[in-house]
Amino acid sequence: MKKKRNTDPIQPVSGTKVPRFAGPSTFARLPELRDVDNCDIAIVGIPFDAGTSYRPGARFGPQSIRQASRHLRTNYHPNYDVEPFKVQQVADAGDITCNPFNIDEAIKQIEVGATELLKKVGGIISLGGDHTIAFPLLRAMNKINNGPVALVHFDAHLDTWDTYFGAPYTHGTPFRRAREENLFLDDSSMHVGIRGPLYSREDLKNDESFGFKIIHCDEFQTQGTDKIAERIKKRVGNKPLYLSIDIDVLDPAFAPGTGTPEIAGMTTREMVNVLRGLSGLNLISADVVEVSPAYDHAEVTSLAAATIVYELTNLFAKVKR
Incomplete structure (x- = not known):
């Protein structure tokens, strides 16, 4: 594919011209980053899962999410009334290569890779990979943003534990490490979808001391x-926003293919409705993590993740408009 020299975005390959099971293997069959001149949003894979504490396999998440995204019809989203790939250039940047055996080295590689990518594009959506990757991604955001960002974290778990078996870098510790480096704004950040037992009542106290507000999953049933x-938007305000979405925020009925599933989670309908309700926030980048396709069936988890990524591209489109 030759680079396009005018200002019109290069569109995904149309499902009306090439069957959806064929064509490029990029996310939603979008162009590769190298084939566009100016990119607003880049989708990048981070196939790393050395920080998992239970079921592995999230290293295969990026390719699985891309494969499931073939199913999506992406031209027009009626809920946003937007054609997301006409008002902005979105492209697939491939994967950031990271050491699968050395977590310290991998964190450095992810930070450098994301920072360099953010110098070229307006924002990124990262496909995990386990949740360890959120820490180096937030480091990159701070470098590009020249300071901390608002963080909204969708997850069944807090991910603010100190260490796990003495290890400081795991998928359960990224936001503890991020807090220690002041990478997010403590007056504008929150967890959404938290549920299930904890190791100690101190977990909640520690989390509160880091500045997080919590929306527990049970509150979806009582509040809608x-x-x-509305609560998320009030908390974030007009701050630059980073969204971090662990697929296990969804109930295992909707996302069985993940490393640490927890029952009584959000439905996919609740997830997309909340995201649509965030339209207008100053979204700068996001990640979708913890898809482990080996534990999936019929691609339901990967399809949920791919749909969430597509919803995020529409949120970016509303910001651009």
Whole structure:
């Protein structure tokens, strides 16, 4: 594919011209980053899962999410009334190569890779990979943003534990490490979808001391998605926003293919409705992590993740408009 020299975005390969099971293996069959001149949003894979504490396999998440994204019809989103790939250039940047055996080295590689990518594009959506990757991604955001960002973290778990078996870098510790480096704004950040037992009651106290507010998963049943979205928007305000979405925020009925599933989670309908309710926030980048396709069936988890990524491209499109 030759580089396009005018200002019109290069569109995904149309499902009306090439069957959806064929064509490029990029996310939603978008162009590769190298084939576009100016890119607003880059989708990048980070196939790393050395920080997992239970079921591995999230290193295969990026390719699985891309494969599932073939199914999506992406031209027009009626809920946003936007054609997301016409108002902005979105491209697939491939994967950031990271050491699968050395976590310290991998964290450096992810930070450098994301920082260099952010110098070329307006924002990124990262496909994990386990949740360890959020820490170096937030480091990169701070370098590009020249300071901390608001963080909204969708997850069944807090991910603010100190260490796990003495290890400081795991998928359960990224936001503890991020807090220690002041990478997110403590007056504008929150967890959404938290549920299940904890190791200690001190876990919640520690988390509160880091500045997080929590929306527990049970609150979706009592308040509904519109109210939840309003609370998030009020908390974030006009701050630059980073969204970190662990697929295990969804109930295992909707996302079985993940490393640490927890019952009584969000439905996919609740997830997309909340995201749609965040339209208008100053979203700068995001990640979708913890898809482990070996534990999936019928691509339901990967399809959920791919759909969430597509929803995020529409949120970016609304910001651009």
